[in-house]
Amino acid sequence: MSITETASSPTTxxxxxxxxxxxxxxLRTSTSGRTAPVYNPAxxxxxxxxxxxxxxEIDAAIASAVAGFKVWSEYSIAKRQAVLxxxxxxxxxxxxxxxxxxxxxxxxxxxxxxxxxxxxxxVVELATGFPNLIKGAFSENASTGIDVYSxxxxxxxxxxxxxxxxxxxxxxxxxxxxxxxxxAVVLKPSEKDPSAALWLAELWKEAGLPDGVFTVxxxxxxxxxxxxxxxxxxxxxxxxxxxxxQYIYETASKHxxxxxxLGGAKNHMLVLPDADLDLAADMAINAGYGAAGERxxxxxxVLAVEPVADELIEKxxxxxxxxxxxxxxxxDGVEPDMGPLITDVxxxxxxxxxxxxxxxxxAVVVDGRGFTVDGHEDGFFFGPTLLDRVPTTSRAYTEEIFxxxxxxxxxxxxxxxxxxxNSGQFGNGTAIFTNDGGAARRFQNEIExxxxxxxxxIPVPVAYHSFGGWKQSLFGDSKAYGAHGFDFFTxxxxxxxxxxxxxxxxxxNLGFPQNH
Numbered sequence: 082m083s084i085t086e087t088a089s090s091p092t093t094x095x096x097x098x099x100x101x102x103x104x105x106x107x108l109r110t111s112t113s114g115r116t117a118p119v120y121n122p123a124x125x126x127x128x129x130x131x132x133x134x135x136x137x138e139i140d141a142a143i144a145s146a147v148a149g150f151k152v153w154s155e156y157s158i159a160k161r162q163a164v165l166x167x168x169x170x171x172x173x174x175x176x177x178x179x180x181x182x183x184x185x186x187x188x189x190x191x192x193x194x195x196x197x198x199x200x201x202x203x204v205v206e207l208a209t210g211f212p213n214l215i216k217g218a219f220s221e222n223a224s225t226g227i228d229v230y231s232x233x234x235x236x237x238x239x240x241x242x243x244x245x246x247x248x249x250x251x252x253x254x255x256x257x258x259x260x261x262x263x264x265a266v267v268l269k270p271s272e273k274d275p276s277a278a279l280w281l282a283e284l285w286k287e288a289g290l291p292d293g294v295f296t297v298x299x300x301x302x303x304x305x306x307x308x309x310x311x312x313x314x315x316x317x318x319x320x321x322x323x324x325x326x327q328y329i330y331e332t333a334s335k336h337x338x339x340x341x342x343l344g345g346a347k348n349h350m351l352v353l354p355d356a357d358l359d360l361a362a363d364m365a366i367n368a369g370y371g372a373a374g375e376r377x378x379x380x381x382x383v384l385a386v387e388p389v390a391d392e393l394i395e396k397x398x399x400x401x402x403x404x405x406x407x408x409x410x411x412x413d414g415v416e417p418d419m420g421p422l423i424t425d426v427x428x429x430x431x432x433x434x435x436x437x438x439x440x441x442x443x444a445v446v447v448d449g450r451g452f453t454v455d456g457h458e459d460g461f462f463f464g465p466t467l468l469d470r471v472p473t474t475s476r477a478y479t480e481e482i483f484x485x486x487x488x489x490x491x492x493x494x495x496x497x498x499x500x501x502x503n504s505g506q507f508g509n510g511t512a513i514f515t516n517d518g519g520a521a522r523r524f525q526n527e528i529e530x531x532x533x534x535x536x537x538x539i540p541v542p543v544a545y546h547s548f549g550g551w552k553q554s555l556f557g558d559s560k561a562y563g564a565h566g567f568d569f570f571t572x573x574x575x576x577x578x579x580x581x582x583x584x585x586x587x588x589x590n591l592g593f594p595q596n597h
Contacts, residue, residue: 106292149293201253431484508551
């Protein structure tokens with residue numbers, strides 16, 4: 082979705098509550114006069130308005146971060162680490178609060194919200210061990226009487242622009258490492274679910290982080306452009322759609338910033354004839370319909386190597402019939418399997434892709450269009466959808482749908498499946514299901530994708546590896562978190578040092594320095 086896309090008119094009168102910014106270590110009421118609605122996706126009702134920053138508020142947020150950086154960057158490693166550990170403990174003890182906030186504004190089921198937080202916690206825990214990951218190197222007596230060593234220092238103020246689908250996890254891919262390395266963060270969350278960022282800001286305050294080191298700037302494209310063009314912002318980290326990722330990369334790079342911009346995806350799952358089809362069907366359900374398909378690592382295409390397509394479709398269809406769709410918060414303690422989509426606009430966009438597929442000749446095996454939930458008729462629900470024989474020329478195949486729509490494409494051979502995956506514009510994630518180790522090894526070597534699962538449908542790397550795709554799924558040279566994260570949020574200085582023996586002197590030599 083575009084960073085400027087908004088939902089249609091609210092179905093109820095919005096409350097007077099306006100969600101503001103977090104600047105100078107405190108909530109800041111906006112004076113811009115511009116707001117956007119924040120919906121409860123399960124009911125369709127507006128539950129609040131979120132402020133959209135003007136230039137004065139953008140400048141204030143960045144200025145606060147500049148001041149915070151001057152304080153934080155002078156903290157010793159031991160003091161910074163103590164704050165990181167405190168934040169980790171507070172997050173772990175109160176993560177249920179955050180999960181409830183995510184479900185209320187995003188719509189995903191509570192267990193999925195909790196899972197999102199748990200994956201973000203992995204990066205927090207990695208960051209607590211940062212002293213070992215920001216060490217420089219030392220070469221004694223590299224030349225006679227000369228030592229050469231390197232040190233890693235923070236960049237300064239760094240910007241994070243996060244998407245609606247993971248309002249806690251995606252920011253946590255970046256800010257724990259950025260803060261551990263000594264930087265100050267300005268986070269611009271999605272205007273569709275802005276409250277998780279403020280909750281995290283308050284937690285940092287409680288953990289002892291100095292004011293200005295973690296700032297939350299609410300807003301739309303004006304706030305984004307303010308971060309991209311400010312000379313005081315040294316880097317940008319972004320996750321979202323490919324067109325916006327490319328815009329972020331080009332604009333921020335033009336203004337001299339480091340950029341890691343993670344874009345869209347069209348993730349395929351290749352199922353070979355020797356695969357365990359019950360396992361493959363289970364995993365297709367989990368990866369295709371989990372989080373209502375609103376995740377960049379969702380499986381949206383199953384490449385079925387014949388003759389398994391008919392049997393696999395039968396197994397997937399049977400499992401779809403058992404899924405429970407409803408309010409992500411649950412009813413009477415019973416949680417559904419899948420919640421609503423984020424807005425009615427996005428729901429209608431997902432529906433339009435099913436229309437396109439059908440018009441292009443695909444068979445609609447399970448149709449989620451027009452799906453409603455009793456008691457939540459105005460909610461933004463879309464039922465699990467299964468398409469068969471989707472033409473590879475259809476926009477429903479080539480473009481990212483970002484909803485609970487799973488397409489079956491039948492192929493005759495392993496190589497045909499590999500060629501289809503490699504011919505796509507995206508290269509985020511992919512998976513193969515097989516019991517043939519040789520085929521799996523060939524797949525991992527030949528496939529042109531950044532993250533690969535072998536009998537694993539959503540191969541999101543653990544925190545001490547790095548997350549990122551290839552081709553149109555990643556702009557910039559750095560992936561998220563892991564070793565890439567620490568390299569991205571620090572810059573290195575190399576120092577050549579000589580302390581002369583008082584009894585000797587080097588004399589004058591205008592030639593190029595030589596090692597000896």
